[in-house]
Amino acid sequence: MSYIKPSFRHPELPVNELGFTQQQYEGSLSTLCAGCGHDSISGAITKAIFELSIAPHNIAKLSGIGCSSKTPTYFLGSSHGFNSVHGRMPSVTTGANAANREMVYIGVSGDGDTASIGMGQFAHAVRRNLNMMYIVMNNGCYGLTKGQDSATSDIGSKSKKGEPNPFEPIDLASVALQLGATFVARSFSGDKAQLVPLIKAAIAHQGFAFIDVISPCVTFNNNPGSTKGYEFVREHLAATGTVDYVPMKQEIKTEYAPGSSTEVTLHDGSVVHLHKTDDKLDVSSRRSALALMQEYKAEGKILTGLLHMEQNSRDLHETIGSSNKALRSLSENELCPGTAILGSINDSFR
Amino acid sequence: MSYIKPSFRHPELPVNELGFTQQQYEGSLSTLCAGCGHDSISGAITKAIFELSIAPHNIAKLSGIGCSSKTPTYFLGSSHGFNSVHGRMPSVTTGANAANREMVYIGVSGDGDTASIGMGQFAHAVRRNLNMMYIVMNNGCYGLTKGQDSATSDIGSKSKKGEPNPFEPIDLASVALQLGATFVARSFSGDKAQLVPLIKAAIAHQGFAFIDVISPCVTFNNNPGSTKGYEFVREHLAATGTVDYVPMKQEIKTEYAPGSSTEVTLHDGSVVHLHKTDDKLDVSSRRSALALMQEYKAEGKILTGLLHMEQNSRDLHETIGSSNKALRSLSENELCPGTAILGSINDSFR
Amino acid sequence: MTMTMKKTIHSKNDLVIKFANVNGTGSASANNLFAKALFRMGLSVSPKNIFPSNIQGLPTWYEVRVNDKGYLGRRGGIDIAVCVNPQSMAKDIKEVSPGGYVVYDNTKPLDLRLMRSDVEFIGLPLTQICLDEYQDPRQRQLFKNVIYVGALAALINIDFEVLTSLIGEQFKGKEKLIAPNVHALDLGYQYAKNHFTCPLRITVERRDNRGDKILIDGNTAIGLGAVFGGATMAGWYPITPSTSVIEAFEKYCKRLRVDAGSGKKNYAIVQAEDELAAIGMVIGASWNGARAFTATSGPGISLMSEFLGLAYFAEIPTVLVDVQRTGPSTGMPTRTQQSDVIACAYASHGDTKHVLVFPATPKECFDMTAQAFDLAEQLQTPVIMLTDLDLGMNDTMSEPLEWDEARAYERGKVYSAEQLEAMSEKFGRYIDSDGDGIPYRTYPGTHPTKGAFFTRGTSRDEYAIYTEDGAEYVRNMKRLLKKWETAKSYVPAPVIDNSGKGSDIGVLHYGTSMAATLEAIDYLAQEGIAVDSCRIRAFPFCKAVEEFIEQHSTVFIVEQNRDAQMRSLLVNECEINPKRIVPILNFDGMPVTAKFIQQAINSRLDINKVTPIRKNTTSNKAEQ
Amino acid sequence: MTMTMKKTIHSKNDLVIKFANVNGTGSASANNLFAKALFRMGLSVSPKNIFPSNIQGLPTWYEVRVNDKGYLGRRGGIDIAVCVNPQSMAKDIKEVSPGGYVVYDNTKPLDLRLMRSDVEFIGLPLTQICLDEYQDPRQRQLFKNVIYVGALAALINIDFEVLTSLIGEQFKGKEKLIAPNVHALDLGYQYAKNHFTCPLRITVERRDNRGDKILIDGNTAIGLGAVFGGATMAGWYPITPSTSVIEAFEKYCKRLRVDAGSGKKNYAIVQAEDELAAIGMVIGASWNGARAFTATSGPGISLMSEFLGLAYFAEIPTVLVDVQRTGPSTGMPTRTQQSDVIACAYASHGDTKHVLVFPATPKECFDMTAQAFDLAEQLQTPVIMLTDLDLGMNDTMSEPLEWDEARAYERGKVYSAEQLEAMSEKFGRYIDSDGDGIPYRTYPGTHPTKGAFFTRGTSRDEYAIYTEDGAEYVRNMKRLLKKWETAKSYVPAPVIDNSGKGSDIGVLHYGTSMAATLEAIDYLAQEGIAVDSCRIRAFPFCKAVEEFIEQHSTVFIVEQNRDAQMRSLLVNECEINPKRIVPILNFDGMPVTAKFIQQAINSRLDINKVTPIRKNTTSNKAEQ
Numbered sequence A, B: 001m002s003y004i005k006p007s008f009r010h011p012e013l014p015v016n017e018l019g020f021t022q023q024q025y026e027g028s029l030s031t032l033c034a035g036c037g038h039d040s041i042s043g044a045i046t047k048a049i050f051e052l053s054i055a056p057h058n059i060a061k062l063s064g065i066g067c068s069s070k071t072p073t074y075f076l077g078s079s080h081g082f083n084s085v086h087g088r089m090p091s092v093t094t095g096a097n098a099a100n101r102e103m104v105y106i107g108v109s110g111d112g113d114t115a116s117i118g119m120g121q122f123a124h125a126v127r128r129n130l131n132m133m134y135i136v137m138n139n140g141c142y143g144l145t146k147g148q149d150s151a152t153s154d155i156g157s158k159s160k161k162g163e164p165n166p167f168e169p170i171d172l173a174s175v176a177l178q179l180g181a182t183f184v185a186r187s188f189s190g191d192k193a194q195l196v197p198l199i200k201a202a203i204a205h206q207g208f209a210f211i212d213v214i215s216p217c218v219t220f221n222n223n224p225g226s227t228k229g230y231e232f233v234r235e236h237l238a239a240t241g242t243v244d245y246v247p248m249k250q251e252i253k254t255e256y257a258p259g260s261s262t263e264v265t266l267h268d269g270s271v272v273h274l275h276k277t278d279d280k281l282d283v284s285s286r287r288s289a290l291a292l293m294q295e296y297k298a299e300g301k302i303l304t305g306l307l308h309m310e311q312n313s314r315d316l317h318e319t320i321g322s323s324n325k326a327l328r329s330l331s332e333n334e335l336c337p338g339t340a341i342l343g344s345i346n347d348s349f350r
Numbered sequence C, D: 001m002t003m004t005m006k007k008t009i010h011s012k013n014d015l016v017i018k019f020a021n022v023n024g025t026g027s028a029s030a031n032n033l034f035a036k037a038l039f040r041m042g043l044s045v046s047p048k049n050i051f052p053s054n055i056q057g058l059p060t061w062y063e064v065r066v067n068d069k070g071y072l073g074r075r076g077g078i079d080i081a082v083c084v085n086p087q088s089m090a091k092d093i094k095e096v097s098p099g100g101y102v103v104y105d106n107t108k109p110l111d112l113r114l115m116r117s118d119v120e121f122i123g124l125p126l127t128q129i130c131l132d133e134y135q136d137p138r139q140r141q142l143f144k145n146v147i148y149v150g151a152l153a154a155l156i157n158i159d160f161e162v163l164t165s166l167i168g169e170q171f172k173g174k175e176k177l178i179a180p181n182v183h184a185l186d187l188g189y190q191y192a193k194n195h196f197t198c199p200l201r202i203t204v205e206r207r208d209n210r211g212d213k214i215l216i217d218g219n220t221a222i223g224l225g226a227v228f229g230g231a232t233m234a235g236w237y238p239i240t241p242s243t244s245v246i247e248a249f250e251k252y253c254k255r256l257r258v259d260a261g262s263g264k265k266n267y268a269i270v271q272a273e274d275e276l277a278a279i280g281m282v283i284g285a286s287w288n289g290a291r292a293f294t295a296t297s298g299p300g301i302s303l304m305s306e307f308l309g310l311a312y313f314a315e316i317p318t319v320l321v322d323v324q325r326t327g328p329s330t331g332m333p334t335r336t337q338q339s340d341v342i343a344c345a346y347a348s349h350g351d352t353k354h355v356l357v358f359p360a361t362p363k364e365c366f367d368m369t370a371q372a373f374d375l376a377e378q379l380q381t382p383v384i385m386l387t388d389l390d391l392g393m394n395d396t397m398s399e400p401l402e403w404d405e406a407r408a409y410e411r412g413k414v415y416s417a418e419q420l421e422a423m424s425e426k427f428g429r430y431i432d433s434d435g436d437g438i439p440y441r442t443y444p445g446t447h448p449t450k451g452a453f454f455t456r457g458t459s460r461d462e463y464a465i466y467t468e469d470g471a472e473y474v475r476n477m478k479r480l481l482k483k484w485e486t487a488k489s490y491v492p493a494p495v496i497d498n499s500g501k502g503s504d505i506g507v508l509h510y511g512t513s514m515a516a517t518l519e520a521i522d523y524l525a526q527e528g529i530a531v532d533s534c535r536i537r538a539f540p541f542c543k544a545v546e547e548f549i550e551q552h553s554t555v556f557i558v559e560q561n562r563d564a565q566m567r568s569l570l571v572n573e574c575e576i577n578p579k580r581i582v583p584i585l586n587f588d589g590m591p592v593t594a595k596f597i598q599q600a601i602n603s604r605l606d607i608n609k610v611t612p613i614r615k616n617t618t619s620n621k622a623e624q
């Protein structure tokens, strides 16, 4: 259990435009592993929404199943949340959004939850340009079921059991772009400086805003031959045959300037190379984003930042022309055509 | 019902290398609408396999549910077939293939079957580079359930009910490319000259070979204001409120040279612009294929032909290192470790 | 030929006519015209479409039954076959009852092997007439159908004016189409008049059996029920035979639910990518306070199981219409059955039970759909309406749809912002404050600081907080059972029809088995056997259902499935000895007939040597 | 403190000890070492892991029961609590039975409010010892666990040599780890020896209760059963508590199934994208002649429903292991239950029934897995093995696994190329040539021109040709029922255990309810109440199950679910009056205890004033 709540609070906490403190945007104690990237993302969401001054009750947070999908309990405690079933958050969010376009929708998912069981629903939420922020907390593995490779896992990367993953990864950001997503970004869990503004932009976007956040799993990326000094403990565990020891780790943080690259060493000693986009990328062009991502990939680098955004995005409601009001607020008068009309309907069947 | 079997046969039919006549590669009578593009594709498959001289019993043909998915009954009558459930042909084929890599696998699906309910399974069959030919008979609608728009339906295109489709289409060929498919092609049902060789190449490819075949639905593309002279009948049907009249139509055929463009008028009077790739396309480069497809799309044209192919493709079996033999042919001796080994396994639990 | 006929059928307003067509040839609208004309003549009519799972070129049939008793089930036997499809002609001719008629296209001479000496053949040169009259091959095809309807008007005595006025109504706004259609009708009419002694021995004649009834299919009535019941969101995926539920909903929404000022729709319909997504959308929308629903058939039910378990456990109102078709897997998608009863009742892993309702008529489709939204919101649980292809896709005579203006939607226990504001204690989503097992919910976005809770499919305490405490889990699951008890007083009560003779024999039935069952009971009464009936309209079962079983020593249940699925629910949920309930099962995909039920009951009474209460008549059979 | 204790527990080889840890701290291996040591001492031991659905930082418990009677169920009550987790300490201390012990880390003084006067507190300065001994914080954490095991060796009299030899075996090949571990054990051992009167009143002592038994979890046994049973293909998706089935299968395949020459694997395991794909792969592979299987838990069962219907209807052998967990939806994923019985028995829409088998021990897991492949291929239908988290994930004492070299795989009715070649008549896939409802199949690719057929989920005739003919549909569905009858003679028979006293009381049970049920029967016998038992091992039920019920006037069924799901199957399929079977239901997610069952039976006998057959003893209670 990691305690993301600060233990000490200043008596006069700063408030946002609505008069809420950041504390009021927090959730309950996280039960994720200490140092899990997912907790950092929860923190970034908390901060972004606080700074955006959105009333917590105007937000709905939805998720699937997984460590990542647990996080909505750990932020925005005063918002309604829905931890649904594995891989199906997109459809539940589609329904919720269709029912009430006045709220802000935050969908949280994992790479297993989205790229495997949820692939179809993800693709169709993109296609409908559902007005929501969709965050994948991407750790390349199935955390909650103890470390199997996910479909975003890099080829050759080793799981806890020491097996190299033999399959090519699915790059969700590219797939989203290819499917026509109107907002696509990528970031790293430990880079709050980048993540918070991206979340703000995603929330502001009128349509499907996808953020693929690389979020290291401290527990199931503990591969052999990595962190020094740990060997003794690892061998010990390997010999006892029980993978039951998770050392407390620190959250991995990084900060680097737009247009520059950085290397981040993960808990297992492996390194990811991140490159931050800058003004030179034409975010309005889907094709240029795709091309640039491929270019960096060829160099072994991961491009982070806002990759694409469409200015004039039409969300599902615009497309189908549905009411501006929450459907539940429509009165019985507005909904029920009444007896007289039913009479003429009856006549049409005589 | 269209009768794809020729009514007259020459007494001495030509045979292929194995001594089979083309007739022996045919299936039972089609029950699709007369003029349905799907029947032309069945014909192309028959011809390609005949010419490739593959023994019919070495082929397995699998499909989902839909008009398109019915076609395996209408070709290769001497091959085993499996008409599974809606959208799940890829997983059934994965199992079949895993069990016996010695056979040739032909998967047939529709745009509804693949781009909607089957999207997830499709993506993962691509990712595993399953050694199969995967054909989507793409008519932009749900034929068997009477004409709803599918996810590949073009924005603005009108369904039988006269409603324009408000959503952006999913381009399956691009998505397959993005997901790493090792063979991607596109064709038109009426262009046998192009389709037959593509099918042959797809069968020869060691890995996932995807062919997106545009295949007009004669019945549910009969939109108002199209074919002349039909108006009276249509209005008649519209007035009676029952969409139950399907005029007999001719199959739409086209032939055009590599590197050239052609326009094909569909049964509803709408026009698709096809452009055939030629030697100038570097099929070994995924990126160039994606770029070129986008370019043509921007011009309102659909690029057809072989779009991408990887020479050194490793299929699922190579990736996981499984036996060269059909698993069912492994003997009990090869499979069962026997009593002595079980004894030592018991000891390890004492 | 008629000379050699040993037996002839003579009847007035008592006939079954079957049209054998090729699908995709435009016959459906002509056949509808035929049935509607009889309806307009004040007759009790019940048409059944028997169509293939294909779009064009395969045999399709349309069977119309007319009778003066108002029986709407299938009768069995065919008096007149209209054979327009050469593919199925042999089989169609065979099916005709001795003494009946075969109407056929005699442009080409009939294959002699198809001849029968015990039926009468009426040849109409349909193809020839069309060749002579029309240039356009499509018009030839289309009007062929209208011509045989015209001929039938002469042959069985349909009021020609009724036909012409129906044509007039149908082509309102397209007046130029009226004359050609009337002309086609007339071509057939004249030909028959001129070539046969009209009318035949089988005729119809005006009645007042129609009253203010309407002729409507169940799926349309469900769509209307959803409009009137205040549904605002539908997530769906096409599947026969449920597709037309959503089509009807959409059609009437477009007409009745578009805001005049803004042009915006007061509803949202989303065609999903599959059934998992469809039900997911419904659950999301319901959670967010909309009245949402979906419609599907068997395969969709299987795919929705996991989500149904979530909705049960997380207590989210969910309305689902299952228009049942035949068989496991894809089965026979264009045939009818009642075989998803168990799949729906216990959908999902774990301990779950779902509220089911079973309409038997279009009016009930309408009423129960509207009620399903009330039930789902009152009980905060899935409510599944089980109907079937027979009711859903066939035009069925029904009492007119009614709406009580005084009726208000029952939206269940939902705390408003004001109520939350006034609350001093902490809001607990899963507290059973009223002792009926039903807790209070709040809609997302209701109150800035109070009433938010976390919905989950995992175990939680009364405040919706995650817990793995066994006692909390048990308490919650027991509360759900209490809610289940409460549900019994909310769901539609059974319809019990006592013969008034204190009969010992009772028949249970539900849904579309009703028409045939009640008809069979009539026949049995004519034989002097009094039978009481109980039509189950919901699961969980009301006490009255159990009492009905207790009160009868011999109890039958009529079902249209192989495994007597409703009987399973009865014995399981009501603690009834299975031996007490004798199943009568029809599962060939066609609607069950009264004869089948009558025979099953009779033979069972014989086996058991039951001496039923008989009327004081000696020979009602002779009366027939 | 001990002075004030009114009651003390004195026992030898009869104890329940519960370790309270934090997950992710390495306690599991230390706790396993503890249990294994007792096992090596020849004791009957049954450890249960009670872990959260989370990876690190939450309370986790390990409960070990030892007794000389060989009872393996949970006993209830805790004699010794080893409290290493401050989070749960208060609750853990409360649970200890009066007269028992609390072992705790006294590096920091205990919160006084947690003190109890009726239990004895044993403080071990675990943290302090580690701080003094180790530099690396990870070693401190890890060895803390080994130290308390060492201390317990002294406290309850575990042979220290057994522990050291276990350490030796465990670290074979990593010898440098042996000394530090033995040292850690010794640290604890010495501390306890030096600070307490060792042993305590609760002790263990060598026995020969172990025989040649093994200590293995059910999931591993299933994995081995699949290896020995000739499974060559597995498609799967991770889900607790089933994941380790496939992990075990893979582990042993890697060891035993790689072709020495080519290095190629004689198996194919594919991690699917979800459960729909997993079962789809299994069906595809089975269709193509491989023995294929998948393992899942509740949510997976729901998702697999549609495919299970296809496999039933298209008659494709399909082996599926359901390791059940608690609740509908996600429920309590790390708790046990038997609540997927109905979901599995009737999975899918339409009329379907599936063969189920219920192992109760690891040996049965092994045997029945191998048998499931035979059954599935003989019957050409899905066979679902229902086990649960309790059996699947806990080390369980079991008879050793056995394999009869003479045994050959039963691959069912499959025509070979030679047979096809010799056939003169046309091959018909769905012809019931043997009258047992089971047709012959062919593998794809068998013969160049004969034996190919089209597999489909749609209705078809005996030659696998698509048809919408109602009679063909009915014939086929009735044949499937005949096959169902045939299945009754193929599936594992029940295990009937008669008290030999001609008792009128019978108890039905299945799966992991066995241990507690048999123990309860012993207790009842000690009270003088003779009870017979019948352990159901398969669905459909063998005749013997029905007979058992008939032969007993009072029949109980023990189940670990809310809705008495097996009872539903019994009353429904065997036409048994539900009132004849009294359910005893435990569904809090923890394995049922003998006491619970004993009390339930006793109270029911009291209510019903049943006079059970009593032994000729007067006061066995006093004996205890």
Ligand SMILES: Cc1ncc(C[n+]2csc(CCOP(=O)(O)OP(=O)(O)O)c2C)c(N)n1
Residues within 6 Å of the ligand: A065, A066, A067, A068, A069, A086, A109, A110, A111, A112, A113, A114, A137, A139, A141, A142, A143, A144, A145, A150, D237, D238, D239, D240, D275, D299, D300, D303, D330
């Ligand atoms: C239908 C279903 N299948 C499987 C599971 C088991 N399961 C729980 S979480 C999970 C994977 C989670 O992986 P991911 O989405 O990447 O989340 P992470 O834990 O890595 O953050 C799985 C397979 C489930 N809960 N439901």
Ligand SMILES: Cc1ncc(C[n+]2csc(CCOP(=O)(O)OP(=O)(O)O)c2C)c(N)n1
Residues within 6 Å of the ligand: B065, B066, B067, B068, B069, B086, B109, B110, B111, B112, B113, B114, B137, B139, B141, B142, B143, B144, B145, B150, C237, C238, C239, C240, C275, C299, C300, C303, C330
């Ligand atoms: C689970 C499930 N849902 C829905 C259906 C109904 N259904 C049958 S075919 C079909 C769509 C077919 O569309 P497509 O794959 O494009 O094939 P086409 O008929 O256009 O060739 C649907 C939705 C089904 N059979 N099973």
Ligand code: SF4
Residues within 6 Å of the ligand: A031, A032, A033, A035, A036, A037, A038, A067, A068, A139, A143, A144, A216, A217, A218, A219, A220, D055, D056
């Ligand atoms: S297992 Fe991995 S993903 Fe899950 S909480 Fe721990 S570190 Fe995070």
Ligand code: SF4
Residues within 6 Å of the ligand: B031, B032, B033, B035, B036, B037, B038, B067, B068, B139, B143, B144, B216, B217, B218, B219, B220, C055, C056
């Ligand atoms: S409905 Fe369309 S897709 Fe189906 S058979 Fe007819 S033409 Fe082909």
Ligand SMILES: [Mg+2]
Residues within 6 Å of the ligand: A066, A068, A110, A111, A112, A137, A138, A139, A140, A141, A142, A143, A150
């Ligand atoms: Mg993950």
Ligand SMILES: [Mg+2]
Residues within 6 Å of the ligand: B066, B068, B110, B111, B112, B137, B138, B139, B140, B141, B142, B143, B150
């Ligand atoms: Mg299509």
